[in-house]
Amino acid sequence: MVEIRKMLIEMKNISELMLDLAYSSVLYNLQDVAEEVVYLEERIDKLNAEVQIKAVEMAINDKNAAKAVAMIRLAYYIENIADAAVMVAKTVLDGGSVHPVLRKSFEESEVTIVMHRVSPNSILAGKTLGEIKLASETGMWVIAVRRGDRWIFGPTEHTKIMPGDVLIARGHPEGVEHFINICEGREREL
């Protein structure tokens, strides 16, 4: 039961990350981010299948059908969201560049995605995301970190930011300027 709940939480977290990454891949035409969305979908599929099995096994034991059905349904809904994220990401993967009209549409949306490099004299350099509390101080939430030619997707509070890292963050447009100033080291206080 606790195990199934943990799987559902993981599915929900992954599906939300997938949507953000899918939009990011379109905005900045990032093939590798789009590929990550497809990869995460495999994890979602696997979790969905596991939830189904565990939930039915649980129902057999405790004879409670309603609980098992609720869990199976939720997993199914989340899988649909993940599928939609894959469809968005596939516009980047399916040959050729993303149409500028899509990029424009995302740029002007209420939920903003912003990508910016961390300067060596930024207060973020050398700190973990947990230490700097960027999300609660600027409203911008880091969803991916590019370090050299590799990516850290869905960083946690323990993820250390290094100078030169490129951050992708999502948030409310009003937080963007503050976020960029912090990345560039122009603002040294949160």
Next chain:
Amino acid sequence: MVEIRKMLIEMKNISELMLDLAYSSVLYNLQDVAEEVVYLEERIDKLNAEVQIKAVEMAINDKNAAKAVAMIRLAYYIENIADAAVMVAKTVLDGGSVHPVLRKSFEESEVTIVMHRVSPNSILAGKTLGEIKLASETGMWVIAVRRGDRWIFGPTEHTKIMPGDVLIARGHPEGVEHFINICEGREREL
């Protein structure tokens, strides 16, 4: 063209609000919030149909098939996300209460939804959301306001918060305590 882009932006914004409202309706067993999700889906369907028509009309005029297809596809993806939100909301509407296991799963998720009443001595009372910059200062983003027996869904920067309002906000868990302290008037600075 500008008109179609505006419709796509509206669709994206509405679909994101729908997901947040759907999760909120499950978390707090809010029938009227779940109904709003269903209502917003009608708006999505209407916008989707309009995007299709306008995009094909545009293609006939400018003989650019790729642009029209990109727009139609994006609208379709967004509609799928909206549909998933409706499925989540329907667990609240389809007779009986939401299973506690769903609520638990959402409570422990990375994206937190919190509902709290604004005290008369909160700095929020009598201010617009634009004035207080709650989102960029706490990371918590107000998605709905309950005032007496009515709701304001998807409030804008111009929405004024009144003492006694109940706010539903989404954000990173690290911002929740700050948000609650501000609602209760214990913290009087942002």
